[in-house]
Amino acid sequence: MELQDIVNPLFLQKMSIKEMEQLADQIRAFLIASVSKTGGHLSSNLGVVELTIALHRVFHSPQDKLIFDVGHQAYVHKILTGRAKDFKNLRQYKGLSGFLKKSESEHDVWEAGHSSTSLSAALGMAIARDLNDEKYHIVPIIGDGALTGGMAYEALDQIGSLKKNMMIILNDNDMSISRNVGAISKGFEQLRESRPYHSLKGEVKAILSKTKVGRSMLTGLRGVRDFFKDKIIQSSLFSDLGIEYFGPIDGHDLRKMIRIFSLAKDHEGPVVIHVVTKKGKGYRFCEEDTTGQWHGVSPFDPATGKPIKKGDTGVAWSQVITNTLVRLAKQNEELVVLTPAMMAGSKLQMFADNYPKRIFDCGIAEEHAATLAAALAQSGKRPFLSIYSSFLQRAYDQINHDICRTSSPVVIGIDRSGLVGEDGDTHHGVFDVGILRPLPNLIIAQPKDATEAQHLLFTAFKQDKPFALRYPRGSRYFAEVKQLMEIPVGSWEAYESQSGEKAFILTYGDDVDVIKTEIFHREWPVTVVNCRFFKPLAEAMLYSLAEKQLPVFVYEPDMLAGGLSSAIMEYDNDHNLGLHLLRYGIGDEYVTHGSVAQLRKHLGLDLKHFMEQVKKELG
Numbered sequence: 001m002e003l004q005d006i007v008n009p010l011f012l013q014k015m016s017i018k019e020m021e022q023l024a025d026q027i028r029a030f031l032i033a034s035v036s037k038t039g040g041h042l043s044s045n046l047g048v049v050e051l052t053i054a055l056h057r058v059f060h061s062p063q064d065k066l067i068f069d070v071g072h073q074a075y076v077h078k079i080l081t082g083r084a085k086d087f088k089n090l091r092q093y094k095g096l097s098g099f100l101k102k103s104e105s106e107h108d109v110w111e112a113g114h115s116s117t118s119l120s121a122a123l124g125m126a127i128a129r130d131l132n133d134e135k136y137h138i139v140p141i142i143g144d145g146a147l148t149g150g151m152a153y154e155a156l157d158q159i160g161s162l163k164k165n166m167m168i169i170l171n172d173n174d175m176s177i178s179r180n181v182g183a184i185s186k187g188f189e190q191l192r193e194s195r196p197y198h199s200l201k202g203e204v205k206a207i208l209s210k211t212k213v214g215r216s217m218l219t220g221l222r223g224v225r226d227f228f229k230d231k232i233i234q235s236s237l238f239s240d241l242g243i244e245y246f247g248p249i250d251g252h253d254l255r256k257m258i259r260i261f262s263l264a265k266d267h268e269g270p271v272v273i274h275v276v277t278k279k280g281k282g283y284r285f286c287e288e289d290t291t292g293q294w295h296g297v298s299p300f301d302p303a304t305g306k307p308i309k310k311g312d313t314g315v316a317w318s319q320v321i322t323n324t325l326v327r328l329a330k331q332n333e334e335l336v337v338l339t340p341a342m343m344a345g346s347k348l349q350m351f352a353d354n355y356p357k358r359i360f361d362c363g364i365a366e367e368h369a370a371t372l373a374a375a376l377a378q379s380g381k382r383p384f385l386s387i388y389s390s391f392l393q394r395a396y397d398q399i400n401h402d403i404c405r406t407s408s409p410v411v412i413g414i415d416r417s418g419l420v421g422e423d424g425d426t427h428h429g430v431f432d433v434g435i436l437r438p439l440p441n442l443i444i445a446q447p448k449d450a451t452e453a454q455h456l457l458f459t460a461f462k463q464d465k466p467f468a469l470r471y472p473r474g475s476r477y478f479a480e481v482k483q484l485m486e487i488p489v490g491s492w493e494a495y496e497s498q499s500g501e502k503a504f505i506l507t508y509g510d511d512v513d514v515i516k517t518e519i520f521h522r523e524w525p526v527t528v529v530n531c532r533f534f535k536p537l538a539e540a541m542l543y544s545l546a547e548k549q550l551p552v553f554v555y556e557p558d559m560l561a562g563g564l565s566s567a568i569m570e571y572d573n574d575h576n577l578g579l580h581l582l583r584y585g586i587g588d589e590y591v592t593h594g595s596v597a598q599l600r601k602h603l604g605l606d607l608k609h610f611m612e613q614v615k616k617e618l619g
């Protein structure tokens with residue numbers, strides 16, 4: 001059978017275990033071949049091939065609801081629900097999403113991208129199901145990484161109290177993106193490794209006899225003895241919350257999983273099935289990866305595992321920041337770094353290698369990380385909170401309540417700000433300026449290049465108040481500056497054209513050099529301004545722009561609402577400046593996935609289109 005011919009998962013009902021095992025091999029080969037061309041989430045998907053087959057064999061999607069946490073590990077689900085043929089366009093503009101999308105398939109019953117929402121989703125669906133007096137199964141699938149997120153515990157608390165029927169699959173591979181962290185993950189490790197079945201026989205019986213499903217399991221125990229042979233114990237984490245726990249079971253053993261799921265699916269009340277999988281299973285490079293390099297990949301050569309570079313020769317923006325942090329940490333022993341589970345993505349390994357005691361991976365716990373940073377700052381430390389723009393949204397209240405309200409000197413490194421491309425609507429970092437700007441005490445800045453980044457980071461640690469420094473995905477030319485300098489807070493820099501001055505373009509980040517080069521090359525009479533501070537604004541410069549009575553273009557590839565032009569318009573209005581503003585940014589929409597270049601075009605923000613607008617205005 002060709003994977004491309006699959007229409008829905010019903011075909012699994014007719015398959016023998018052996019055939020399903022062959023299908024698993026076929027899917028793995030397909031995933032490696034396909035993701036090597038498009039890029040995407042590889043390791044997590046290789047790990048859940050058998051698990052996803054078993055779930056689709058036992059449950060009847062879409063009547064039964066399979067809810068994948070995050071959704072980055074749902075490629076196998078996509079294949080089994082008829083989307084293999086679309087994988088050539090995975091994560092590309094107008095192609096298949098890298099996450100689940102209701103618009104793509106009736107089998108995608110929940111959309112995510114951010115972690116730890118699946119249990120709340122499951123409970124919401126279970127409450128609605130019961131109110132409607134309907135009968136179907138609800139199966140959230142949550143990783144041990146996603147279980148480091150606080151939301152999961154808020155949901156478990158209520159799940160344990162409401163006792164709605166659902167089967168929670170804990171997909172435990174001991175990895176978040178990198179090695180998982182935290183005490184709870186250690187607890188899973190103990191469950192996995194230290195309680196062999198033979199020492200627990202009595203305990204197993206006792207536990208099983210307590211529950212309806214357990215009693216039915218005991219009745220059929222002879223038949224199912226082989227799958228209990230491994231290990232089965234009661235975990236206090238879940239059972240203390242009133243949620244039955246079974247496991248751990250081997251997540252690559254189709255026969256065992258199918259039998260356990262079939263037995264447990266009619267369990268009264270919520271039940272957790274602890275499934276142990278190997279992240280990256282079946283592909284050497286992924287299996288051996290402990291740092292998370294293979295979690296999400298760009299196109300690569302499947303034979304060598306080497307990335308296929310697309311001429312991007314710079315240094316990653318996150319690496320520019322890490323290099324500078326290492327340098328600053330040498331001079332300032334109070335400097336500490338916090339990351340909510342993004343050690344690999346934010347390229348912090350070099351800091352960890354240099355200062356292992358001064359970096360803390362908090363797990364997928366952005367809220368906690370932000371408050372932790374506030375407390376560290378209030379205790380005399382100088383924390384750098386490294387956080388992706390889109391995940392920072394989770395920590396808004398903590399940044400407001402704990403960091404900004406108290407004016408705690410936390411440097412917030414906003415990684416992946418701006419459009420991020422292929423990860424799409426859940427991941428674009430386009431809201432942070434708009435949501436952070438109203439917070440009193442906070443300085444917000446973005447460097448135009450790696451040199452300015454070093455000076456701005458140095459400047460950030462000189463302030464006795466919170467400072468947010470944005471930097472995007474992608475890379476820039478990097479050379480370590482000799483002398484770090486403090487940049488005056490609230491200053492902008494203007495680049496005048498040799499050809500005169502008939503308009504201004506205000507922009508920030510990577511776009512400053514791009515637009516400046518274009519204007520100078522065309523010899524247009526336009527001054528380009530690097531608005532490196534969103535807050536405070538360069539007030540004197542705004543006055544001087546107003547005096548000149550020339551058109552002022554604001555080019556901001558982030559949300560218009562609350563962004564740079566909003567800030568300028570507020571100032572303009574409050575001070576009667578009378579600026580002639582024309583603004584270009586993202587309107588009232590969630591931006592889809594695709595390359596950043598395609599997305600800019602889609603939004604009418606590509607350079608060519610913008611230049612045409614400027615030309616029109618200049619006449």
Ligand SMILES: Cc1ncc(C[n+]2csc(CCOP(=O)(O)OP(=O)(O)O)c2C)c(N)n1
Nearest residue numbers: 044113114115143144145146175176177341
């Ligand atoms: C709120 C939030 N923070 C960070 C991330 C980035 N992220 C995506 S997947 C992942 C690790 C998930 O680990 P786990 O749930 O164990 O799944 P696995 O990939 O190991 O199967 C992280 C940190 C995210 N998606 N959402």
